[in-house]
Amino acid sequence: MIMASSLIAPTSTSFLQSKKDIGLSASSSRHRCHKPASRRICCSISAPHQAQRQPSTTGSVKTAMTMTEKIFARASEKSYLSPGDNVWVNVDILMTHDVCGPGSIGIFKKEFGENAKVWDREKIVIIPDHYIFTSDERANRNVDILRDFCHEQNIKYFYDIKDLSNFKANPDYKGVCHVALAQEGHCRPGEVLLGTDSHTCTAGAFGQFATGIGNTDAGFVLGAGKLLLKVPPTLRFVMDGEMPPYLLAKDLILQTIGEISVAGATYKSMEFVGTTIESLNMEERMTLCNMAVEAGGKNGIVPADNTTFKYLEDKTSVPYEPVYSDLQASFLSEYRFDVSKLEPLVAKPHSPDNRALARECKDVKIDRVYIGSCTGGKTEDFLAVAKVFLASGKKVKVPTFLVPATQKVWMDLYSLPVPGSGGKTCSQIFEEAGCDTPASPSCGACLGGPKDTYARLNEPQVCVSTTNRNFPGRMGHKEGEIYLASPYTAAASALTGFVTDPREFLQ
Numbered sequence: 001m002i003m004a005s006s007l008i009a010p011t012s013t014s015f016l017q018s019k020k021d022i023g024l025s026a027s028s029s030r031h032r033c034h035k036p037a038s039r040r041i042c043c044s045i046s047a048p049h050q051a052q053r054q055p056s057t058t059g060s061v062k063t064a065m066t067m068t069e070k071i072f073a074r075a076s077e078k079s080y081l082s083p084g085d086n087v088w089v090n091v092d093i094l095m096t097h098d099v100c101g102p103g104s105i106g107i108f109k110k111e112f113g114e115n116a117k118v119w120d121r122e123k124i125v126i127i128p129d130h131y132i133f134t135s136d137e138r139a140n141r142n143v144d145i146l147r148d149f150c151h152e153q154n155i156k157y158f159y160d161i162k163d164l165s166n167f168k169a170n171p172d173y174k175g176v177c178h179v180a181l182a183q184e185g186h187c188r189p190g191e192v193l194l195g196t197d198s199h200t201c202t203a204g205a206f207g208q209f210a211t212g213i214g215n216t217d218a219g220f221v222l223g224a225g226k227l228l229l230k231v232p233p234t235l236r237f238v239m240d241g242e243m244p245p246y247l248l249a250k251d252l253i254l255q256t257i258g259e260i261s262v263a264g265a266t267y268k269s270m271e272f273v274g275t276t277i278e279s280l281n282m283e284e285r286m287t288l289c290n291m292a293v294e295a296g297g298k299n300g301i302v303p304a305d306n307t308t309f310k311y312l313e314d315k316t317s318v319p320y321e322p323v324y325s326d327l328q329a330s331f332l333s334e335y336r337f338d339v340s341k342l343e344p345l346v347a348k349p350h351s352p353d354n355r356a357l358a359r360e361c362k363d364v365k366i367d368r369v370y371i372g373s374c375t376g377g378k379t380e381d382f383l384a385v386a387k388v389f390l391a392s393g394k395k396v397k398v399p400t401f402l403v404p405a406t407q408k409v410w411m412d413l414y415s416l417p418v419p420g421s422g423g424k425t426c427s428q429i430f431e432e433a434g435c436d437t438p439a440s441p442s443c444g445a446c447l448g449g450p451k452d453t454y455a456r457l458n459e460p461q462v463c464v465s466t467t468n469r470n471f472p473g474r475m476g477h478k479e480g481e482i483y484l485a486s487p488y489t490a491a492a493s494a495l496t497g498f499v500t501d502p503r504e505f506l507q
Contacts, residue, residue: 064326066234067301068269071209071323075192083233083332091123092191092208094221097177098128100196100214102145107219118153119225125157125186126150127177132442133164136450140164157186167407167440175406175441178202178374182286183408185315189304189322194221199374199468201292205285206312207304207322212293232269232298233332234325235260239274241340246506248384249284250376250466250486252276252337253291254345258355259335266296268332271325276339277302282311283380290375291468294352344501346464347484350472358489361499367461369396369494370475371487372403372439373446376466379412381487386418386429388491392505395434397497401455402435403444410441435494448476457482464493 063080065073073080076087096104109116118124126146131139143161150158159180161173174180178199181187189207193200196218203210213227221227237256257264270292277285285302292300304322312320344358371377371385382404389396404410413426421429427438436455445455446467457463457476463483465475470482485493488502495505 064328064330066269066325066329066331067207067271067303067323068209068234068299069231069329070325071190071192072229072231074190074323075209081231083231085231086228087231088226089192089229090226091194091221092188093123093125093181093186093193094218095125095127095177095181095186095193095195095197095200096218097126097130097197098132098139098142098146099130100218101126101149102142103215104196104218104222105145105149107216108222111219112223116223118155118222121154122156123225124153124155124222125159125177125181125184126155127159127174127180128161129175129177129180130443130447131449131453132161133167133440133454134450134452136452139450157184159184167410173407175404175409176374176377176443178286178290179378179405179409182206182282182311183315183406185312185318188312188316188318188320189308190320194218194227198293199290201297201300202286202290202374204289204292204299204301205282206308207302209299209301210289211299230267232267234269234271234329235265235297236271236273236325236331236334238334238336239272239276239339240336241276241338243276243279243339244342246344246488246501246503247339247342248486248488249280249287250484251342251345251489252339253288253294254347254352254355254484254486255337255342256335257291257295257353258345258347260295260353262294262351262353263296265292265298267298268296270295270297270300271331272300272302274337276337278305278307280307281380282307283378286378287375287381291352294468344486344489344503346489346499347470349470349481349483352469352484354470357501358485358492358499359501359503361483362501364483364499365462366398366464366483366493366497366499368398368455368463369400369490370403370445370455370463370465370467371401371490372405372444372455373465373467374405374443375468376487376490377403377405377409377441377444379409379416381466382409382413382426383416383418384487385491386421386426388488388495388502388505389429389433390418390421390424392495394495395432396494398494400430400433400435400494401445402430402438403455404438404441406441410438413438433495445475447474464490464499466490 163169187206193210198212289300457480460479492500492502
């Protein structure tokens with residue numbers, strides 16, 4: 001059901017403090033970053049309940065706002081907010097996992113009491129995903145702590161795992177939290193989603209405010225359902241042009257981070273708009289927003305559209321109301337990219353902003369390739385890898401590890417036919433190419449983990465990875481060298497044993 005809803009009118013003027021054109025083509029058209037009307041989307045027949053909002057003390061003057069500012073205003077029951085305002089924000093979803101959950105639970109019990117109840121058992125999502133398939137006793141204990149707490153609090157959304165020998169024997173187990181949140185319908189436009197993980201910003205792909213918080217804040221949210229947050233200013237990234245067939249969203253975000261640096265968006269909202277963004281599917285938008293934090297961003301966000309609504313059709317029955325930046329909203333800076341002119345990129349060790357063209361690194365010999373994580377372990381990522389392998393018809397020259405993000409992604413690898421393959425699945429193509437068998441879904445070696453973590457970098461090797469960080473020790477060994485790349489570039493590199501531009505196989 002789609003219902004009309006009023007928006008704050010864009011009545012005031014605004015200005016850009018700075019504007020940067022990057023790869024901008026000679027002809028430029030106006031790019032819509034707002035919609036003329038908000039739309040309330042719900043899957044039920046009846047009209048959603050309209051909550052009463054208390055008027056703010058700022059008077060009746062209505063001023064233009066960005067998407068993130070509007071979400072903050074709605075969640076704090078204010079009519080208008082501007083960057084720098086500190087407000088108590090009502091939280092729609094709180095997510096935690098096995099690494100930070102026990103600490104958050106401990107703080108909750110300490111501050112609210114041993115017998116205290118959480119603020120809303122249906123708005124808390126607890127997802128074991130980081131250190132799962134390991135014999136490490138402390139890692140296993142963390143999952144036990146989550147389980148005890150969820151049973152005690154009757155948490156509705158706890159995606160448990162008990163049998164570590166066979167993940168398929170655990171129907172509730174999902175895998176990587178950021179991908180599972182989307183697949184299970186916990187990501188909705190216009191909402192506030194907080195999680196005890198820096199890559200919670202992934203959910204901004206759905207047009208919501210999503211950001212990572214610490215254990216202390218999460219412990220408070222568990223009991224109070226709200227958090228004091230500062231409204232961030234917004235950087236706008238306008239990406240236009242037809243996406244070349246050898247580029248993926250990972251290239252777009254590596255280009256962005258390389259342009260502004262790992263500190264360029266510190267405590268700022270990164271809003272992504274333009275015809276290129278509109279053409280991306282949801283999983284590619286998730287990749288884009290996922291790495292906003294690697295630029296220091298408070299959140300990444302993409303306006304919700306028909307692609308968003310279609311993805312959510314069979315995933316949630318909770319009503320939601322998208323918001324869009326007003327035409328006259330004020331952005332701290334605006335960056336414009338002509339995507340048609342970009343080339344495949346990598347981030348060289350040891351920083352996500354150490355940007356280089358993949359073709360410039362063709363002499364870098366590698367030891368392994370890793371496909372996985374919240375950034376690069378989704379179904380579309382594996383389909384991209386299969387596309388390169390299929391086009392080449394060759395076998396990989398280095399060990400190539402495949403770690404699906406979730407159970408659903410793992411199932412897709414064994415069931416979905418790869419376009420142009422004559423009906424072959426990803427798993428069949430991977431086997432023919434000589435890759436390792438797809439592993440149990442989890443965060444895997446993205447952040448190192450216990451020594452027995454699958455595909456962990458236990459030696460000082462060079463790895464091309466579809467993950468999100470390449471700091472020293474990130475995937476295990478502190479002398480390991482990690483080249484961040486798109487699934488296309490990672491697959492091409494696996495086939496040659498060197499960092500390789502995927503155009504060698506895709507053109």
